[in-house]
Amino acid sequence: MIVMSVVTALVLLALLTQAGVVAVQRAFPPQGRMVEVEGAALHVVEIGPREATPPIVMLHGASSNLEAMRRPLGDLLARDHRVILIDRPGHGWSTRASRQDSTPQIQARMIDEALGKLGIDRAVFVVHSWSGALGARIALDHPRRVAGLVMLAPVTHPWRGGVGRYNEIIATPVIGPLLAYTITLPLGYFITEAGARNVFLPQIMPDGFVQDSATPLLLRPREFIANAYDLVTLKESVAAQVARYGAITAPVTIIAGEPDKTVRTNIHARPFAAAVSNAKLIVLPDLGHMVQNAVPDLVKAEIETMIGNIAPAQAVAD
Numbered sequence: 001m002i003v004m005s006v007v008t009a010l011v012l013l014a015l016l017t018q019a020g021v022v023a024v025q026r027a028f029p030p031q032g033r034m035v036e037v038e039g040a041a042l043h044v045v046e047i048g049p050r051e052a053t054p055p056i057v058m059l060h061g062a063s064s065n066l067e068a069m070r071r072p073l074g075d076l077l078a079r080d081h082r083v084i085l086i087d088r089p090g091h092g093w094s095t096r097a098s099r100q101d102s103t104p105q106i107q108a109r110m111i112d113e114a115l116g117k118l119g120i121d122r123a124v125f126v127v128h129s130w131s132g133a134l135g136a137r138i139a140l141d142h143p144r145r146v147a148g149l150v151m152l153a154p155v156t157h158p159w160r161g162g163v164g165r166y167n168e169i170i171a172t173p174v175i176g177p178l179l180a181y182t183i184t185l186p187l188g189y190f191i192t193e194a195g196a197r198n199v200f201l202p203q204i205m206p207d208g209f210v211q212d213s214a215t216p217l218l219l220r221p222r223e224f225i226a227n228a229y230d231l232v233t234l235k236e237s238v239a240a241q242v243a244r245y246g247a248i249t250a251p252v253t254i255i256a257g258e259p260d261k262t263v264r265t266n267i268h269a270r271p272f273a274a275a276v277s278n279a280k281l282i283v284l285p286d287l288g289h290m291v292q293n294a295v296p297d298l299v300k301a302e303i304e305t306m307i308g309n310i311a312p313a314q315a316v317a318d
Helices: 001-025 067-077 106-118 133-140 165-170 175-180 183-201 217-218 221-232 232-247 269-275 296-317
Strands: 035-039 040-047 054-058 084-086 123-128 146-152 251-258 280-286
Touching: 001 106, 001 175, 001 183, 001 217, 001 269, 035 106, 040 106, 040 165, 054 106, 067 084, 084 106, 084 232, 106 133, 106 217, 106 232, 123 133, 123 296, 133 146, 133 232, 146 296, 165 175, 165 221, 165 232, 165 280, 175 221, 175 269, 183 217, 183 221, 217 221, 221 232, 280 296
Parallel strands: 054 084, 054 123, 123 146, 146 251, 251 280
Antiparallel strands: 035 040, 040 084
């Protein structure tokens, strides 16, 4: 009797989850185009004047999608610049084929291929959080693609501890998918907003952020599992690339906050800036993890300063 009750409950939760997936996808449909690459189809949104150069490519962190970079920073930049926003493989409306596609190395290759198909030779990359490791990997493996790199509260180095027990469980074969396809979405509706508020601290999360950033897309089983794999494999990935950081030659600007408890500045931003010869580090004493939301004008100014410096340097090189 108990077994039958459990099975019935799981079936009902699975049906509720599928209905929830349909509702979420209707509420947050794709806004751009799909670009086919090896192992994935990447969802890309372009805004701003297409003739503006160099273009700015924006890459979001974990537990999010391109909308987290679009408002307010991407829209602000798009007044004067060509901005390309990309859902990382497995996130938002982008797909991926396997667990191995969780690493910065493979995602860097996919994004490089997509940019080539879009006709973008060089760009300034703006990366947040998890994508700090990805931006560094693009600069290492595809240096000709990177005119400059702006990193916001980036992950760059190994750290003590894990990434949350629930991510480790979701990334576990059998039991992880079982939970993702039954309880994650119903439960997530009750805890997503509180989790987002914690990431913003000490800043206050803007009203409507969860909806404006299409965060509920994360609760879909396939994306929740992909996000968990991204997180549980990240420490090993950054450990493998740390020794190469001195080879990065592109100009780098890093903006981070002293009180950021999500990605510790002393573990990541400071040692990365020390390892890269052409790096500028800005650490603000009252800034939390969501740099693009807290200080968008400062980020925009730093990006434009970098672009202004790139143009004369490129002219000399030519």
